[in-house]
Amino acid sequence: MTNRKWIFIFLSILLLSLVGMYAVRIFPSTQAIAVVQVSGKEVRRIDLSAVTEPYTFEVMGKDGRNTISVAPGSISVIDADCPDRLCVKHGPLKNRFSPIVCLPNELTVTLEQKSGKIDAVSR
């Protein structure tokens, strides 16, 4: 095998893993717990698989308020009084790798795996 062939193989793996990363973004992880934090402090913890009725609630952030909407298996920020409203544009929280973040209000919404053992993965 020549160096060129190896480089070709490894570049294909890079490409495949990029496709995989994209796939991870699309497929939601349903067995998850959403954690709402303001300035690093946990304010709410919602088991998304246990939600049956959709509902909304408001969170007072550092600089303003965010309205969070919860539905079975999904959570999103639907309104915010911050200027950029990036958290609203983010849409529903789909996976652990792209948390909803509202920097002005110091609010984050992240997903946690139900069996919280993931923190034990080798370092």
Place this chain on the structure above:
Amino acid sequence: MRLKRLSESAILLAVALIIFRIEATVPMPIAVPGMKLGLANVVTLAALFLLPKGWVYGILILRVLIGSILTGNPMSAFYGFAGGTLCYLITMLFWKTVKPNQIWVLGVLGALFHNLGQIAVAIGLTQSFAIIGYLPFLLFAAVFTGTLTGWIVQLLIRRLTSIPSYRERIDHYFPKGEQK
């Protein structure tokens, strides 16, 4: 001869442990569990050219075991055993077919298979298949970190061959004329 091997293995193990321990304190820019540079694999790879295979595997297993205690994360030993063994096997498989200027390939292959083993164990231990979502991230990183570690070994071996006593031992693996 046996005593020389033993002391050389011990030194290589010590070097591997130091690298492993220091690496554990370096934060990675992306927060994916299990993501690391894998610099300790430099020692395993380099040892392949200097010591018999069994000794190399011994260094690897002891590094994982002692390393997991040193980093205060005994669970990581499971991931290390699976990852390390797969990494070792794939390296052995391709070791003979690789030319002196392709040692970097071994680094990448090792890193890729290390991550495969790690993910397999993680899925088994947590009983959560969703962890497979980490695989693309780990493989993506492995291509780069593996190239780095493999390339370091390639440079190291090239430098070592300029020392006569090492040259004899390494030439044994590379037929004459293929050096450089």
